[in-house]
Amino acid sequence: MTDDMLAHIRSTDPATGLRAVGALHRLAEQVEAMHVALARQEGWSWEQIGDALGVSRQSVHAKYGK
Amino acid sequence: MFERFAGSTRNAVRFGVEEAQRRGDRRVGTDHLLLGVLRDADTAALVGVSIDDARKTADSLDRKALVAIGIDVGDFRPSAAPRKAIRAPFTSGARSALQRTLAHTTAEKSRRITPKHLLLALAERERPDAAAALLAEMKVDTAELRRRLSGDRP
Numbered sequence: 093m094t095d096d097m098l099a100h101i102r103s104t105d106p107a108t109g110l111r112a113v114g115a116l117h118r119l120a121e122q123v124e125a126m127h128v129a130l131a132r133q134e135g136w137s138w139e140q141i142g143d144a145l146g147v148s149r150q151s152v153h154a155k156y157g158k
Numbered sequence: 159m160f161e162r163f164a165g166s167t168r169n170a171v172r173f174g175v176e177e178a179q180r181r182g183d184r185r186v187g188t189d190h191l192l193l194g195v196l197r198d199a200d201t202a203a204l205v206g207v208s209i210d211d212a213r214k215t216a217d218s219l220d221r222k223a224l225v226a227i228g229i230d231v232g233d234f235r236p237s238a239a240p241r242k243a244i245r246a247p248f249t250s251g252a253r254s255a256l257q258r259t260l261a262h263t264t265a266e267k268s269r270r271i272t273p274k275h276l277l278l279a280l281a282e283r284e285r286p287d288a289a290a291a292l293l294a295e296m297k298v299d300t301a302e303l304r305r306r307l308s309g310d311r312p
Binding site: 104106107108109110111112114115116117118119121122125 | 181182183184219220221222223224226227229231285286291
């Protein structure tokens with residue numbers, strides 16, 4: 093983390109900062125959904141996708157499988 | 159809790175759950191309930207904002223928050239990645255608002271809980287509540303809205 097970013101984070105009020113955390117979660121969900129779909133298109137197994145995300149095959153499959 | 163809710167109000171809550179899923183959130187908050195209530199055109203007209211404006215404002219608040227911590231994501235649209243249907247619990251704020259909705263109905267000696275009762279409860283929320291922040295960002299005069307809703311008899 094750069095000094096710049098640290099300064100930014102410190103200067104923000106908590107309402108904004110916590111909102112940013114929520115927004116990061118939503119962004120992560122968006123990127124995850126997009127790239128799980130792409131990975132499946134490229135033939136990745138649920139196990140491989142789970143490993144890449146650091147979660148179990150079961151949880152990825154439960155979330156994105158048919 | 160939802161047995162006395164009019165069909166339109168149950169729909170509003172259901173739409174709120176959908177909005178939470180659309181945005182990729184894990185719990186249904188007062189902001190999602192507000193979006194759910196705004197899906198009804200008549201209720202939206204009461205508030206003076208459209209559901210589209212409200213969604214865009216929520217996205218804009220997210221974008222601004224990210225910029226405030228030094229992250230610029232450009233065209234950020236969280237509603238582009240819907241979660242699969244999940245059992246989404248309510249936030250404590252949302253539970254509070256739903257309880258207030260019942261209280262308003264009881265105070266009015268009304269037997270039906272309408273979306274207006276829910277909207278009134280949401281309009282009573284105060285910062286840092288999510289619905290309060292969304293209404294403030296859309297420049298909605300909540301004191302005026304509450305007066306209008308309270309004075310409105312079916």
